[in-house]
Amino acid sequence: MRQIALYGKGGIGKSTTAANLSAAFAERGLKVLQIGCDPKHDSTRMLMHGANIPTVLDLVRERGVEPITPHEVVFLGFQDVRCVEAGGPEPGVGCAGRGIIATFQLLEKLEALEGDVVVYDVLGDVVCGGFAMPMREGYAEEVYLVTSGELMSLYAANNICKAIARLARHGRSKCRLGGVICNSANTHPREQELVEEFARRIGSALMGFIPRDRMVQLAELHKQTVFEYAPTSKQAQIYRTLAVSILENGSLTIPIPLETDQLETLALAYI
Amino acid sequence: MEGCTILGALSVTTGVKDALSIVHGPNGCAHHNFSLLHATLATDTDSRFPHIVSTHLSEDDIIFGGEEALERAIREGLERDVGGIFILNTCIVDTIGDDTAAVCRKSWRVPVIYLPTAGFLGGGFSRGMLNALQTLAIHAKPREKVPRAVSLIGEKNLEYEVEENYTEISRLLESLGLHVYLRFVRDITIADLTEISRSGLNILREPELMPLGDLLRQRYGTPFVDRFPRGFIGTLTFLQDVARTLGIPCEDAVAYEMEHQTRVLAKFQDLEGIAVHLGRDTSNSFLREMVDLLGMFERNDGIHLPIPIPEPVGTGGVERLFHHWRRTICASL
Secondary structure: OEEEEEEEEEOOHHHHHHHHHHHHHHOOOEEEEEEEEEOOOOOOOOOOOOOOOOHHHHHHHHOOOOOOOOOHEEOOOHHHOOEEEOOOOOOOOOOOOHHHHHHHHHHHHHHOOOOOEEEEHHHHEOOOOHHHHHOOOOOOOHHHEEEEHEEEEEEHHHHHHHHHHHHOOOOOOOOOEEEEEEOOOOOOHHHHHHHHHHHHHHOOOEEEEEEEHHHHHHHHHOOOOOHHHHHOHHHHHHHHHHHHHHHHHHOOEEEOOOOOOHHHHHHHOOO | OOOOOHHHHHHHHOOOOOOOOOOOOOOOHHHHHHHHHHHHHHHOOOOOOOOEEOOOOHHHHHHHHHHHHHHHHHHHHHHHOOOOEEEOOOOHHHHOOHHHHHHHHHHOOOOEEEEEOOOOOOHHHHHHHHHHHHHHHHHOOEEEEEEOOEEEEEOOOOOHHHHHHHHHHHHHHHHHHOEEEEEOOOOEOOOOHHHHHHHOOOEOOOOOHHHEEEEEEEHHHHOOOOOOOOOHHHHHHHHHHHHHHHOOOHHHHHHHHHHHHHHHHOOOOOHHHOOEEEEOOOOOHHHHHHHHHOOOOOOOOOOOOOOOOOOHHHHHHHHHHHHHHHHHHHOOO
């Protein structure tokens, strides 16, 4: 079983990337489980044709001590990708990080963490311990950073590197950085070069460049992944290629996070 | 190492007999402190249960926020016949950022008072106690003073002899024509808290409570004496300090107390000339005074005397210590 986590700044396109990657894996005949680890619970929405599936934490809250069965939290989406949303508290109260921990413990208990590929879609700019749960022992062993060429997005990606490097210092942690995915924000002409250089500097590599394409917006307006909406499109082909790169990726590294001023100098050089 | 701030605060809030203390957190935080307070109170003459309940937080409350559980606990508390409610935060609710103060500010039938008591924010038992006393001290308005009224500030509700100490201070104050008006905070009601502004003098249990003494002086214009009396000489000084602060004479009271101390000493003449040992800490001037007064002397192979913690209060406290020492000495001879 491959366990893959996608981390990145909020709004950078993690969920779109995750859903299309899951669809690409499924197209290759793999059994896929996608887990949305963001309190706003919209990671799997396109796989579910726009439906907001009940979240694990909503169910936990309603049920109290009554047992929960796997089919109440795992839903079959496009191409039989199994979808789970962790959910979380209302904005501004409680502890979303603890919610992620509780979700993982429950999924473990339900023996729901199975399949050929598990894709964790994780909010990356929340830096408490709970959001590092997918990187802990027994869960994702490869992390892919989703970023654009925008400085704040690189900054968030760099922070995730710090978390991976920190975890790697514990001897038993197997979590490594798999690579960097550039989801273009069309920030500037040399965006791809910048992200490529960033990847190299942190001791990793660019896994793929996803250009900005209105096909993505069109698909989302139709509440579908690009795979379902336009399976023969150029954009779908890009996700297919990325999926293959990830499946064939043999290079897992412990990243070397950059200092803030290094990051700024780097961004400046490509502007 | 010192106990948690929350226990220090509870040692104060449970001294308000018509109030309920709600520990906002998981069961254990409330139960652990309840047991400790109950065990200590059980040794007092009236063995009562401390009025403590928990908001029973579980993992769900931590994830989704504990404010609902807190409101529920307050509503349940109001079903009892309470004059007020204290809310004490535990570590976990301060970690997840429950807005306890906002919940307390809602319009409740009785005063609902928030105390920031999360242990991980620093400080120990004493800080928790001081903070709680300060929180409870600011609910009064400046009012005219009651003649000859004195308040005791920050009695240690968990110490042995707390009632004996109270009796002793009352006796000493009476010898000056004064009386204890308010025990802040022990065995009083929520309504009594506002009486704190009416005493003409405050007596702090110990100098560590000085910030509270200053606060009460600034808010209500009440002067203070910074400690309970310690030792024979300390007791005479105490009488003089109280009298000087209030501008009243004390000669008769001091003369009477000196005679009383002589009578007490006379009861222990049998201890004269006995070799004793006070342990390694021989720098304690109070203990040295006591040994000298009894005509005992220190020697390394002398009878090992127990050292009282906390130190005895007033002449009466010294007399009890002498009895205690005599028992130790008799058992060793």
